[in-house]
Amino acid sequence: MPRAHPRPRAGLPRPCPRASRRGLAFARLWQCWRWRCWAGISAWGWGKAQQALQEQYRLGSLLGHGGFGSVWAATRLSDRAAVAIKRVPRNRVRHWGELPNGTSAPLEIVLLHKVSTGFPGVVQLLEWLELPKDIIIIMERPERSQDLQHFIRARRFLCEEVARELFRQVLEAVRHCTSCGVLHRDLKPGNILLDLATGQAKLIDFGCGTYLQDTAYTHFAGTPSYSPPEWNQFGWYYGQPATVWSLGILLHQMVCGEHPFRRGHKISWDHQLSLPPRLSQECQDVIRRCLSMLDVDRPSVEDLLCHPWMQDSHLP
The missing domain is CATH 1.10.510.10 (Transferase(Phosphotransferase) domain 1)
Known part of the structure; x- marks a missing residue:
């Protein structure tokens, strides 16, 4: 006789079909991946600055990575605007400069600040953050x-x-x-x-x-x-x-x-x-x-x- 499948006990959900189980596994994997992405933005821990990032932006897909760091697509939650978030490890920042207000900043940010304001042919710098282990640069990103x-x-x-x-x-x-x-x-x-x-x-x-x-x-x-x-x-x-x-x-x-x-x-x-x-x-x-x-x-x-x-x- 073929082996009977055990009946589910009362109070417990029925076993999901294979497709549903796959979907559930994918959803869990996606949540874990997103958490790891945010953790990668600042490996030093869940500090106030990182928490503020999570509250202001929803992280999307990886756009590129290399010796410079990583760039992620993201959405600004306040107005649903598309942005790009670039993470650069502090130990890879070789040159620093000074912003007009006297703040010391990585040279990339100083240069971008000089050229991006009001000119459409250069990506616009929106804001930047200095974390203990990383520099975070937030820039505009056209929707398409x-x-x-x-x-x-x-x-x-x-x-x-x-x-x-x-x-x-x-x-x-x-x-x-x-x-x-x-x-x-x-x-x-x-x-x-x-x-x-x-x-x-x-x-x-x-x-x-x-x-x-x-x-x-x-x-x-x-x-x-x-x-x-x-x-x-x-x-x-x-x-x-x-x-x-x-x-x-x-x-x-x-x-x-x-x-x-x-x-x-x-x-x-x-x-x-x-x-x-x-x-x-x-x-x-x-x-x-x-x-x-x-x-x-x-x-x-x-x-x-x-x-x-x-x-x-x-x-x-």
């Missing part, structure tokens, strides 16, 4: 957004009209940062956030940034594959030419869908940059000029904004 790296990857490459408009916005953001005395130093598709509802591009992540100076830099911060040849050859670079080199790689990635100097391919002084014939001559000229081997041959940001290819700019 995607970084440029994933935006390009989903389309393989961008048509010139769309690339032109986005490139113009990045140029204007770089010009704004320069006028504020700030050098970003890590321009790449992953550090450009697109508001999919408005088409606005926003420069994010000033963790590698520094103050703009007229003299050469002898320390590199940023992504090595975007570093200019003068740094790789001589160990120095100037802020503006290095920025324009990164902009050339960025534009190439937009319209070609790949880095012009792929991993393992070294840049030589007699390199010949091969570009698809489908690109207009004006677009090719912008890329080639930005990727000039000699830094003195590269155009300025103002020159790029005045280039004939940029004059046909219009919203995508």
Whole structure:
């Protein structure tokens, strides 16, 4: 005879179907995961500052992580606004600066404070907290957004009209940062956030940034594959030419869908940059000029904004 299943005792809930048990297990796992996420925001314990964070924001998914720390999507409970919460371990903060009110703060926050207020092309700093073991940075986050790296990857490459408009916005953001005395130093598709509802591009992540100076830099911060040849050859670079080199790689990635100097391919002084014939001559000229081997041959940001290819700019 087949074995009979025991009948549930009175007062106890009936066994759930397998799907329901899975759903219950998932719900418990989700609650545990969220608790661990908040615990990760500040590993030092459930202090008042961490409790205030929990009362003001609902933590969402992980947006990115790396040597800098972690960035999480979150919702501000007071008005349901979407925000991004960045956690940086204090022991990874190498440089500090001073805010206008005299408060000492990590250099990333000082730079972001200088460039973000009132300019749409840079992510807005909302607030920041200094905890015993972590620095917490809270920034705006468009409700529907995607970084440029994933935006390009989903389309393989961008048509010139769309690339032109986005490139113009990045140029204007770089010009704004320069006028504020700030050098970003890590321009790449992953550090450009697109508001999919408005088409606005926003420069994010000033963790590698520094103050703009007229003299050469002898320390590199940023992504090595975007570093200019003068740094790789001589160990120095100037802020503006290095920025324009990164902009050339960025534009190439937009319209070609790949880095012009792929991993393992070294840049030589007699390199010949091969570009698809489908690109207009004006677009090719912008890329080639930005990727000039000699830094003195590269155009300025103002020159790029005045280039004939940029004059046909219009919203995508």
